Amino acid sequence: MTEPVLQVRDLTTHFTTERGVVRAVGGVSFDVQAGETLALVGESGSGKSVTAMSLMRIVRPPGRVVSGEVIYRGRDLLKLSDREMREVRGAGISMIFQDPMSSLNPVMRVREQLVEAMLAHGKFTGAQARSRALELMERVGIPDPDARLTDYPHAFSGGMRQRVMIAMALANEPDVIVADEPTTALDVTIQAQILELLAELNRDLGTAIVLITHNLGVVARSCQRVAVMYGGRIVEQAPVDELFGQPRHPYTRALLAATPHLATSRQLPLLPIEGRPPNLIAPIPGCAFAPRCDAAEDRCHAEQPPFFHQEDHGRQWACWVSGADGVLPPPPPAAPAMDPVVEHDAQEPLLSVHGLVKRFPVKRRTGSVRRRTVQVSAVDGIDFSIAPGETLGLVGESGCGKSTLAKALLGIHPATSGAIRFDGRDVGVLRGGDLRWYRGQTQLVFQDPMSSLNPRLTVADAVGEPLLIHGLARGAEAKRRVAELLELVGLDPQVASRYPHEFSGGQRQRIVIARALAVSPRLLVCDEAVAALDVSLQAQIVNLLQDLQRRLGLAYLFIGHDLATVRHISHRIMVMYLGHIVESGPSEEITARPQHPYTASLLSAVPEPDPARERARERIVLTGDVPSPISPPPACRFHTRCPIGPKADPERTVCATERPLLTEVAPGRYAACHFPGELSGSGLGATQASVLAPSGETS
Template identity: 55%
Template sequence: MDMAQPEHVTAASTQPVLEVEDLRTVFLTDDGAVRAVDGVSFTVGPGETLGIVGESGSGKSVTALSLMRLLEEPARIIGGSVRFQGRDVLAMRPDELRGWRGDRAAMVFQDPMTGLNPVLRILRQVTEHMVSHGRQSPATARVRAVELLRRMGIAAPERAAASFPHQFSGGMRQRVMLAIGVANDPVLLIADEPTTALDVTIQAQILDLLRSLNEEFGTAIVLISHDLGVIGTVCRRVAVMYAGEIVEEAATEAVLTDPRHPYAWALVNAVPRLDSPAGARLTSIEGAPPNALDPPPGCRFAPRCPFKIARCDTDHPPLMEVAPGRRARCWVTADGRRLPAPPIPAQAAPRSAAPEERPLLEAEGLVKHFAVGRDGFFGASRIVHAVNGVDLRLRRGEALGIVGESGCGKSTLARLVTRLHEPTAGRIRFEGQDITHASPAEMRPLRPRMGMVFQDPYASLNPRMTVADALAEPLLAHRRAATRAEARERVLKLMATVGLKPEWASRFPHEFSGGQRQRISIARSLALQPDLVVADEPVSALDVNVQAQVLNLMLELRERLGLSYLFIAHDLAVVRAFCDRVAVMYLGRIVEQGPALDIFAQPLHPYTVALTSAVPEAGRERVILGGEPPSTLSLPTGCAFRGRCPVARPACEVPPPLAEIAPGRLVACHFPGSFSRPGHLS
């Protein structure tokens, strides 16, 4: 990918758009000043793209809010300077800030639903900044707003402009936020985690939009993310933050291929890739960042660093030039040496099963419909077709991945096979026993054998219960422990199993990090020694390092306890690293299924080709899927994917069956393998 500056950014444009020097931001608390941003310096030139990357708590978002002067008490900027085209941002009066924000500089936030006003139509919100800054009259602003929505890839922009935010999907709302951000052609755009909660296909569309804004308009972009893969697809330079400091700054390609700070090294190697060995352990950093109230005297990463030397514990390293154009805050690489490559993990062989072995879980023709009201008072009932005829088999000790975009039916399928929902049609067998319409009393003996791990561990844990109580509850309810003392003994063993300290048993959920809370959820799912664990997006909301820790833990538990996993995710690289087999879902149906190695090496369904190409890896040619899946309220006729498919033909008006075209490879396509060349789908 060519990361050169846009052609219209000439050599005369030498003045940096943004100059940040020794920026220091603290949060004033009763215990003292929390150093959220501690001496950050960088510049962004005209038409340049800078990525800021780091795990949660590293200071990325506080840096962005400090640049825009959007912080409120108890946060306070206590030092440094921020200059925008030579103007001192920290010295601007409130009226000057109002004129600057949204006009010359704009910001796009992570959660578009909280950034958009739920009671105002989209047109009003897009035109608001143009009119208030005097850039357009109300009439011309309305015309420009519709054109902006069209340029952001929103179909039927006139209709979309008259809609409210809740009528849009997450990806469409983020496009609206981008339209608002660029409405006044800002010189600088700050995007704070704009793709974190989005599907991989929608993420690819948003990143493509950001890159086109930079290339077409010369907009300087600061992109904040915890994922170096995302940064690598858009940004020419990257600054890696840890504990409020920049620990490495260099060209993005240099950091991705040859990181010079151990923290950047760990982030690069923690990201699963489509070409990684299946079942191999990911590189992760154990422990947690230092206390921002009282950071250590030496290198702040030293307590977690696998390469540290004696000097790292006592002397705080400055941001030094370790190679031409490269700066790193590390004593180990200060003399120009490189960090060693991580050991190449052995590829785990997929588990094989004897042909006569009975599957642990079987589903045949599974269907689930939800009634969601009527069209008018006398109208017909409206039906959501969530799952539309799914067949699957899961063997003992196997990990089966279910992938697809939001709304394709993955989570509904998980709740069906665990009988949290009753199927509308079809059949479910658990170890040969038909549980399709089993009553709650009939399911009760089977519940301990089915564990579940949910996407949001904080929402799935009772905030009023300690960890010990949360883990003891299923043991006591299912009489797996006779007394509370016995239950507590089992709880401590469970905590040790998932890498939690026994002394944390008396803590409440809010006292843990996201990764630690997910470990608690995994421990709870293991409390009753299940045969099957259904993991519904267990790592999608986690930083890449914490994600690596949780995936490594789940792999270890599978090997040690012989667990079977139904692993649901929208990130194919994660599924590639974890699962033996993969089923790709689209609009409630499985469109491709087979061994993970084969599906990722040679996807046969056009939808699978698009998903695999959308994984954010630097240099990857991507298929950008146009539009969004059809509404589940009214299923299309024929092949469900044909409206977005580049190889759709008249034969696709007949729905294709899920047919076996090679041993273990099933594809629902009339022309499997006919689309494999990266390009643009419209």
């Protein structure tokens, strides 16, 4: 083994607050080799981002690095002066932040920002920096780089802004890149592009990468080693194949069990980690994970475990139960989820939509001064239905029209044309009390619970507000109903007097769901309701929604871009692209045998938490972003990016001249493609399409 390019030893960082000292990072140690990607994984609050900021020395007061060493090129970065550290930052070690828009200067053109980053370290002259800026834009795959260098950050999509951030991180040819959740806010297709780009940096330039994430699929696809953090400490560290194949800490095993897979039965429940992460102000004696651990012994609650090592494999773990041999006892068996059987064709639809169109007027400049208004179709002629007690998943990239469709259904953005029928009634003609009835029957669960809860209202007021608005309860009756709703979503009614900021992200999402249930709706529209949550919190909310569906007979329109999660909760899935539905059908069939190339592309972009399967899967990486709905491609709107269309086979001109209709290509399967099924093996694959039912039989 060569000398590591970065060595972190016993790194400890504290934050001094009015409530006490927050021990955010406590004794973290790891090495990173040149050309290697090391993942730091764990729930929110485990200390991953603070570790990254500590080794970059960008922790702001009241935080401070208390002790430890960060060795880079033989120097301890924690002992350098501020001037010396500025020379290292960006030139030797650079950082990619989660939100590129908050990291890029909105009033500077991209070229100026790239050139400034290079000139600050004196590695390049002005002419060299300007030339290299163009090379960097080409390197990270930005189309028409010369023209895009003159743009401001707001003119780029989210994926392209993240590429600009990577270009800036590469500007001074650093040895190490610290990437803090660089793909969390991106679609799976853009995420796949970014991960492929980071892999190229490993291969071609020998750049070492510290990748911070809570997505274990990303780890399986991109990393060579993994360090699992909990309560500010690393509790397990191992090569990626060995960690996924045989975890030696119960927390690692719990994270893997909470992660949805594309190749497992939907009737196997996700297993969330019960309880909450530890209080870092008042740490408990013993192992920090013991209160949530299904294998904990008496010693676990009394004494902190040491690190056990397996030097020849580069493994270490801190667990009394697995001990020196690293063998964990099997977890307790989980009861299979009782997924309600919904015979879609045998029931009268609860919601039916025919020819739904939603257009927005947009002003476009046609000359130096003159502007004209054009109508942009965000949703363009969509048909579907949802049966009582059914979950219909809706997937697609950002900008395809998913949220617009949801708001059109709820009347937030009234439909331009088309028919919406709910329980046999035409929603378009409802007025007054009838319209209020429909709004009570359909409720929306937003992606970000903090932005949809009033910070000045207690939980009791927030959940009880719909009861007052709809005249359903007041006074003591409303208070009793609020307690029932909180209990229904798994919260203690005693928390009703607290405010939203006093809860975790998963608890806030439960509060939002309780508020949506206050008016006894029959249809919930969940718009990316779990996208911003950790894997464990995500599992809790998915299980809660499924439990509520069984108990209350609710129907869901579940919107997301993570096909693994959408597949797990949905009976059927619709795939949307640029305002059109391009495929629909039963969820397990869609993911096993996609009929539309766009669906196959989405599936291949979903990282699976299984390193062996990731290496064996067929990979389709789409290039470019979703075209603008202002000027969509003619005929098939996907043909400009299609892996089997005119770009791949010039003889397939029909894709660019004739729009394919959504037609039944197999029983219950619909696709809008001139060549359906050509990439059907790009889902789970022929050998993985069979899934294991709870009984142990192959289904």
